[in-house]
Amino acid sequence: MSVEPRLYVEAPLEADAVLDLDRDQAHYLVNVMRRKAGDGVRLFNGRDGEWRAEVASADRKRASLQIVQQRRSQSAAPDMALYFAPVKKARTDFIVEKATELGVASITPVITQRTQSDRVRTDRMQALTREASEQTERLDLPVIHEPVSLTQMIKAWDAARTLMFADESGDSQTEPWGGEHGRARPIAEALAGRERDGKWAMLVGPEGGFSVEERTLLHAQTFVLPVSLGPRILRADTAAAAALSVWQSMLGDW
Structure with a gap:
């Protein structure tokens, strides 16, 4: 079975409109996917659902599409925001790509005391979300926010949004990873019985985890839900x- 290529565009989508692709998209469609006049393409822009179009004209550098009809109406993704401490480039790319595939609504890099990578390319993150959304049948793209410090994030937080954070430490100051006392409940147990509707966020810390001060700050917030991700770090x-x-399986749209 042949699947028509799928592209994210920023222009409005409506029947009979003609859309000129930018150079990169034209190159992908014509030179990589080998599409020619009359071939079908699927389009989405995060607002107007998904539409089928046909290649109206194409050469090596340019392509225009004739929009034909709507295939799917716009639908909202679950209201889950991801906040994460940037790590090495390849692993940050993995986080952004998989978060997009898993349906998050927004992605925000968070600078913590132990964050080792302080250079964050939000333009690259946006490109990754675009590619992942095109490939995974999403009708929208996650919103990419500029980096923020953990303290700034907490100060500006909307208390109506529950913030899960991956809390893998105990309370001891001498034992590895804080020992066993004071550890968070397993994530499935912590989410059991929660309402499916609501605003949520997930916070993932840096390599080495959160500092004692950061963990104390998070535990002091009424909107924070510490969770454990199992017996392994x-x-x-x-x-x-x-x-x-786990969240998507229990409270999301799976």
Whole structure:
């Protein structure tokens, strides 16, 4: 079965409109996907649902599309926001890509005391979300926010949004990862019985976890829900994908 290529565009989508693609999209459609006049393409812009279009004209550098009809109406993704401490480039890319695939509504880098990567390219993050949305049948793209410090994030927080955070530490100041006392409940147990509707967010810390001061700050907030992701200490990128998957399964749109 052949699947028509799918592209994100920013222009409004309506029947009979003609859309000129930018150079990169024209190159992808014509030179990579080998589409020619009359071939079908699927389009979405995050507002107007998904539409079928046909290639009206194409050469190596340019392509225009004739929009034909709407295939799917716009629908909202679950209201889940991801906040994460940036890690190494490849692992940050993984987090952004998988978070998009898992349906998050927005992604925000958070600078913590132990964050090792302080250079964040939001333009690259936007490109990754675009590609992942095109490939996974999403009708929208996550909103990418500029980096914010953890303290700034907490000060500006909307208390109506529940913030889960992957709390893998105990309370001890001498034992590895804080020992066993004071550990958070397993994520499935913490989410059990919660209402499906509501505003949520997930916070994943840096390599090495949150500092004692940061963990204390988070625990002091009434909107924070500490959760454990199991008996093993997960890498930050694995933790993000694991936590979002459990939440989607229990309270999201799976």
